Amino acid sequence: MYVMALPRTTIGKKIIMAVTGLVWLGFVLLHMYGNLKAFGGAAYFNEYAEGLRAVGAPIFGHLHLLTVARLVLVGSIVLHVWAAVTLTQQAQRARPRNYTLKKRVQANYASLTMRWGGAVLFLFIVYHLMHFTWGIRVAPGEFIHGDAYGNLVRGFQFWPVTVFYLVAVSALAFHTYHGGWSLFQTLGLNNENTEKPLRGLAFGLALLLGVGFAIVPVAVMIGVIR
Numbered sequence: 001m002y003v004m005a006l007p008r009t010t011i012g013k014k015i016i017m018a019v020t021g022l023v024w025l026g027f028v029l030l031h032m033y034g035n036l037k038a039f040g041g042a043a044y045f046n047e048y049a050e051g052l053r054a055v056g057a058p059i060f061g062h063l064h065l066l067t068v069a070r071l072v073l074v075g076s077i078v079l080h081v082w083a084a085v086t087l088t089q090q091a092q093r094a095r096p097r098n099y100t101l102k103k104r105v106q107a108n109y110a111s112l113t114m115r116w117g118g119a120v121l122f123l124f125i126v127y128h129l130m131h132f133t134w135g136i137r138v139a140p141g142e143f144i145h146g147d148a149y150g151n152l153v154r155g156f157q158f159w160p161v162t163v164f165y166l167v168a169v170s171a172l173a174f175h176t177y178h179g180g181w182s183l184f185q186t187l188g189l190n191n192e193n194t195e196k197p198l199r200g201l202a203f204g205l206a207l208l209l210g211v212g213f214a215i216v217p218v219a220v221m222i223g224v225i226r
Helices: 002-008 010-040 042-053 064-094 114-132 148-156 159-186 195-221
Strands: none
Touching: 002 010, 010 042, 010 064, 010 159, 010 195, 042 148, 064 114, 114 148, 114 159, 148 159, 148 195, 159 195
């Protein structure tokens, strides 16, 4: 009974946010690593992209394990957003009406932009799937199934796409920094001795993802990847 009631509590929702955040952190790190394979050329990148569809073979069929992973990611983001929204609503209901300062002096830029950054990321995920997975034309150039490298290059040669991508990457970096720091607090790892190292770790992860994702579209725009 306690386990069933846990998601309705504040700590339960924070745990849900932490676990689902870890799922997505693992995914974006692997996704970033995969994107960097574009520097290996068209054949190498296309082989990697096709290999994702065959992960788990011969135990799993074509696309089976990838489909399971996608379902886990979708479930994780739904739970993550639900927990974030309900926690925000609880905080607003508990806050006195004359509470005007809201501790903004102590809040950093990343925490103040978490909500908007999350919205940008959600919209970007949908756009990204349309652009590179579903083949819906959202930029000049033909989408060719099986040519992941060519689709990537043609997409990022259109500068509005690259700008939007870099904005989303920046939002991801801020979200990772604040989300990582909140994760450490939820797990009870934060104390006087660990605060600085954990903040450094959160910042390092945010910087790694920001630079790691941004470097590919910038390389396409300047002609290093073509």
